[in-house]
Amino acid sequence: MCLLSVVLLGNKSCSSKALGDFVNLLKTSDKVELFAVDAFPTAAQEQTLDATYVADYKVLEFIPTDPVEATSLTLAAVEVKNFDLINVKNCPFMAKYALRFSKGKDRVTMVISSAPCGKARMIFASGAKERNLELTPENSLEAAIQKIVSKPLIK
Amino acid sequence: MRQQCLTRALTILAVLCFAAHLLPAQDLFEIKFTDKANVKYKGLLVIFNDSKMYMRVAYNAENMYKVVNVDYKSEHGKTDGSEYLVLLGSNPKFITAAGQYGYNPDHIIFLENQEKPYLTDNPDDTSKLLHADSFKALTKQEINDAYLREFYSSTESDYLALRKMFGMDLSTLKLKPNVNTNTNTAGTTMHLIIAANTNIGDIGMSCTRDQSSLTAEFKGIASSLGISYKQYLINGDNFTKAAVQNTLNGLYPGTNDIVIFVYRGHGFRWNDQQGAWPQLDMRSSPYTRIGDNTALDLDYVFKTIKGKGGRLNIVLGDCCNSTIDMPSPLTGSEFLAMQANNNYNDDKLRALFMNTKGNLLATAASPGEVSWANNANGGFFTVSFLQSLREEISYLRDDAADWRDLINNTVTGARRKSSTGVCSNCTLQNGIYHYDVTPKN
Structure with a gap:
């Protein structure tokens, strides 16, 4: 295996570029919002005025984040090691959280399906085709979200 | 840059497609390579599944035509974010006369951005790394009796089975x-x-x-x-x-x-x-x-x-x-x-x-x-x-x-x-x- 290491050391991975162009927006976003959302999206014609939707997912709860937490979410969202770019799980996407990254009028929403069916769905406000990503088993993105949602409330 | 990444990703898939952790069953591949002493080798890789395969390697040395059988198993993984596949060779056995020298089994390394694999018989010495001259999946049209006889003796069971498999044995041809x-x-x-x-x-x-x-x-x-x-x-x-x-x-x-x-x-x-x-x-x-x-x-x-x-x-x-x-x-x-x-x-x-x-x-x-x-x-x-x-x-x-x-x-x-x-x-x-x-x- 040491040969492989030597040989492969010359191969720099595409790093975050492998995830797509939206990574730049994520990295330079000036606003990151975290939501708990419904498991399935709601078609536009079925959405109601008394509810809030993020990328068609009904918001169940807005989860406030401080700047440090927002940074940890951003870093985890652009970390290529958190995503399996080759293999996919044959399980249904069940949304649990949504991360909305904004910079000016540009917005990208990353909808998260949690373990054991860890997946992410990138949805672009521009209307660009959505991107499906597979979360790795020990990814830091779900861990970062879990750390935020499990913190004790200060009253 | 994006195009490079895309090309790279497609190449990974292409490599994995024919050779990685989902290797096809019962398929034949040909690999040609040349060592530092300019000896040319031609290998016939026979894949049963991703954990069971062998390669017959034919070459000329010591004024003799030699064929050696090497068993293989695959290992797939990721290093520094890059995918790799290696076919690990073991248990070399001469089919022809062995001659004075033995044969160190080759390990075949597929890198994500290379169509042709690398080979080495010494994983600890990168100076022995060879780049294959060619690597391809064999089609039915390319396999005939003369081709098989480059790698098998006429009495070997796999030779007879491959003849049947590729329709060369008239006694097995049946009307349907x-x-x-x-x-x-x-x-x-x-x-x-x-x-x-x-x-x-x-x-x-x-x-x-x-x-x-x-x-x-x-x-x-x-x-x-x-x-x-x-x-x-x-x-x-x-x-x-x-x-x-x-x-x-x-x-x-x-x-x-x-x-x-x-x-x-x-x-x-x-x-x-x-x-x-x-x-x-x-x-x-x-x-x-x-x-x-x-x-x-x-x-x-x-x-x-x-x-x-x-x-x-x-x-x-x-x-x-x-x-x-x-x-x-x-x-x-x-x-x-x-x-x-x-x-x-x-x-x-x-x-x-x-x-x-x-x-x-x-x-x-x-x-x-x-x-x-x-x-x-x-x-x-x-x-x-x-x-x-x-x-x-x-x-x-x-x-x-x-x-x-x-x-x-x-x-x-x-x-x-x-x-x-x-x-x-x-x-x-x-x-x-x-x-x-x-x-x-």
């Missing part, structure tokens, strides 16, 4: 339909039902690939057996629970017919579910909510097909069996792209499909587990099934074809493909099955 006194193929129909979620964003491509592989394989098998073939595809926008139920309702197999149902899509289990078999997720859009009108119990499909009275019923579910955070509705009902080469051993095919009766139900994962797929190869379980099927009916196998061996090898193959040594990001999938197949009276 094959008239066999032990089996009556007249009036037998193979019904192939595939429900594949080809439209869904995350796994649609892998489902499409599996659908193509399965239809090509079973169509070829029916043709080889000289039996009728009917195919029912439930896919695209027609991928619904109603479409499966309508198909099953309209299925009337004869008492000597074979019914094969394969599901490729998402699967899950309710959080209060008791039974071991997964729910098939019959939604092709994420906007459709999971419910009684979209979920179909694989066991229900099996029991329905079993009740139709066909002679041999095979039901396979290549999907997850992991729990979702939903209870069952109260009203609920019960990884080198493979090409079908159609080089089947007719006797083994008959043993498997014509001389058996009963039922087989299998799924890709145990309760609580996910199953895996990738776009280049398809579902690990489906690919393992096709590999095992080809291995079971191969000319290169000496023992009798048997469904229990086949399904055992399928489960083992899918488990190996999902193991950390082969797929670093996967979790282990342990397929389960119910087997009730016996010899036909």
